[in-house]
Amino acid sequence: MSDDDVAPQGAPVSTGGHEPPERDITDGGPDMVQFLAADGSRVEVTPTTEPYAAYLEEIDHEELRGFLRDLILVRRVDSEGFALQRQGELGLWPSLLGQEAAQVGAGRAMRPQDYAFPGYREHGVAWCKGVPPENLLGMFRGVNHGGWDSNANNFHLYTIVIGNQMLHAVGYAMGVSRDGDVGTGDAERDTAVMAFTGDGGTAQGDFNESLVFAAVTNAPVVFYVQNNHWAISEPNDRQFTIPPYRRADGFGFPGIRVDGNDVLASYAVTRHALDRARAGQGPTLIEAFTYRMGAHTTSDDPTKYRISAEVDAWKAKDPIDRMTAYLRAEGAIDDAWIEQIDAEADELATRIRRACQTMPDPPHEEMFAHVYAEPHRLIEREAAAFADYQSGFED
């Protein structure tokens, strides 16, 4: 060994020749599937995007208006949640502002039998799966840890621990395969599962293990990473040095980056992935390239960790403005239609507010009710002791 082989003290650590790329703030790059430009004009279909564009050909004006209606109403659900927190009705609210198109596109691509495993920001997916928005409020108000029946709408409870749900989705999908509910050709029967997380979630072990399990079991699952660029205060270059969609290649299945602020592209790409999964062709990883316009939750202050120029750049990509401009140009909507939807949003907000304010506190003895499915001596003893103690205060 020559002296040249010995690195001098204090030398920089080698990166193995791979310098981290410049942080990709607002440009999704050439691989990103997009059908609506930021100004609402249609993007030309290319041979690469053609398989996805095929799903848009069958959509009529009525359905397109439905997309925009969902975007507007979901934004209203979110702003109402935010306001309720500020007024002390909710303890916390994780806003989806800016991510409406990513979620509505994915949500509308799902069939009723498809099952969604959300994180805790998927209010738009919940909306598309038919979960009443007021049901989402219970956990943020502190009256329960979920409060909706997952199996009523095939929308699992929110999962707070980042990434845990990705594995649940894969396991559920493994069950779907064992039930024979893939590849039958029966549109009512063939089932896929969607697993939602954010860019922060891609750093978790559970996320990576879910990709391994899905790959080796050929599970009918679609991983949907909403890269909203921030994990609380950490920019996504603290989570990865290559974009999430490229990671799929290393696990042996397709990865696609889609413009998450383009509801048509999000819808088409997800439809394609779900069709693959239902046909028994295995998993897909979709990265919806989007942006969280607000705070992570009502507890943090994004002005402490990000610059306003970045937020302004994304304002120009707003998913609702974009779809509105497109549909106006198409002659599919007019001012009267917008006014009607705004009125509907007002009614929805009133309904949510009333539901939140009149949500009863659960009786305290319910704490002991569902710890176990079968009788458990310790819980029974404690419940009885609690009831006895409480009864001492009755008069």
Next chain:
Amino acid sequence: MSTQTSTATRMTIAKALNAGMRAAMERDPKVVLMGEDVGKLGGVFRITEGLQKDFGEDRVIDTPLAEAGIMGAAVGMALRGYRPVVEIQFDGFVYPAFDQIVSQVAKMHNRSLGALKVPMVIRIPYGGGIGAVEHHSESNESYFAHTAGLRVVTCSSTEDAYWMMQQAIASDDPVVFYEPKRRYHERGVLDLGAQGGALENAPHALDEAVVRVEGSDVTVLTYGPMVKVAHAAAQAAELEDGPSIEVIDLRSLSPLDTEVIEESVKKTGRCIALSEAQTFASITSELAAYVQEHCFYHLEAPVLRVGGYNIPYPPSRHEEVFLPDLDRVLHAVETLLAY
């Protein structure tokens, strides 16, 4: 020879666990086994031997080497209506799955207000005494007994291995099933004659403690691999016309069968909590606290804990003195009687 003896078989705890899983799989097509090497190899301890051959790869699933992955995927399978029986290869390898177990497996039923069930069994070969290397000899049952939503059980005999495994699989709650690995190859009698093999005829409920040896001077509360040690101590004392030791096999660590515990301690007035696990903040701590709280006026002496020292499980050349043995139990008995 009577007909009753002809239905009795002598078999190891390992074989009884295997037979229990087989019976559960035959009874319910939704029962699936999952884990590393559980298929062709039959597990590193061969507990699942032959099951993949007979039930197929869809029901005995060789998984990637990823404990959180196994556990999280099993949660999803359970949500889809399956009953996964998950094998953790060794006690010390459960930690990568700890988050899934305590954050998800334990809480799913509760946070769904009872709408969802995750009826899964987490099998963990545990404890020392086999001369293994680091991370292969731990007794980490306290972590899971501490977590509401999980049932934690362990067996010490062939009969319990067979029945408790089936009861754990049939339970609608998640059950952490600790298998005493140094007892795997010890033989006992399994007699299906009287019970006819039907689960509802099992000799004991899953959460029932059983008096293994009756005695009048000192109660030893113990479980799993230590039951044999306690039994030996009781026999040794009896042979020497020493104190009369009552041995209680707890079987269920969550919930504890407090009625059996109280009845015994109120009778004897003296109590030892015996386990291989480190004693600090442990099952034995809980037993000592419970007994002093509920049997205070019946006690002739403080409750003593006999267990592993509060150090990492030591290299195997120390096992002989780390693990409680007959002499340490008898020493504790003498201490109690001296009060």
